[in-house]
Amino acid sequence: MERCPECHRWEPAGVLGCARCAGIVDEIVEEGWRAFLESEFGTAEPPDERLIAEMVTEEPDKHPWRVVDAAYDRLTCAECGGKLSRGPAGCGPCDLANGFRYSAIEIDRPGVAPGNEHALRVNVSVARRPSGISAPEVLVRCLTLPILLAGRLPTHAQAQAVKSLATRGATEAELVAAVHGDDGTAA
Ligand SMILES: [Zn+2]
Ligand SMILES: [Zn+2]
Structure with a gap:
């Protein structure tokens, strides 16, 4: 990335x-x-x-x-x-x-986690048409794009944790840390 x-x-x-x-x-x-x-x-x-x-x-x-x-x-x-x-x-x-x-x-790209292409597709779609979707969800989907493009996929637990942080009004910096893992390397 x-x-x-x-x-x-x-x-x-x-x-x-x-x-x-x-x-x-x-x-x-x-x-x-x-x-x-x-x-x-x-x-x-x-x-x-x-x-x-x-x-x-x-x-x-x-x-x-x-x-x-x-x-x-x-x-x-x-x-x-x-x-x-x-x-x-x-x-x-x-x-x-x-x-x-x-x-x-949707066809998974070679070498990516199964489901990555689906997640990429949904997040690209939301990023390009955010109207009608809650601001925290849009932000999380945009912040997740770099990970998806790199071929990775957050686990269900990670996704849930980030989502709950976002709905509690976490800052973008906090969300970035959660999306990428606390040590700053991509999860
Ligand atoms: Zn129209
Ligand atoms: Zn930029």
Whole structure:
């Protein structure tokens, strides 16, 4: 894991306020999108990308989650005008899309703990669309991203401990210590 030179958190835990960290999180789905385009269309820059995005979101259960999330980024919500699926909680089309996205496929990356890819997917999704989710939960999910990207997975007990700390109003520093283990090395 590396420190972000902009926000000094473990990359990309600063996703909510730091443009550099947010870019790294976006890149998680963007790299999946480029790989999909290259394998299906032979180029990462096809002329009708938006049409392809529409096709993907019509069948989210046939594609990996990164591809589906990136496809939604390319579509505009008719109601809130933002990227489809990422508008405020309560926006009908975005709420629907945010539910559909979870029917997409998830495949554990080689060498990661089983369930890591699922945790990464949920945390990336929440970090990119925090509306409607409690502030402590959003913070914990963002702070956990560096560990998940490194291929590790907090145990259930660790996750519960961090969650209860967060709901009791622990500071970010306390949460970081809990997420990474008290000695500062990643748990
Ligand atoms: Zn940062
Ligand atoms: Zn919307």
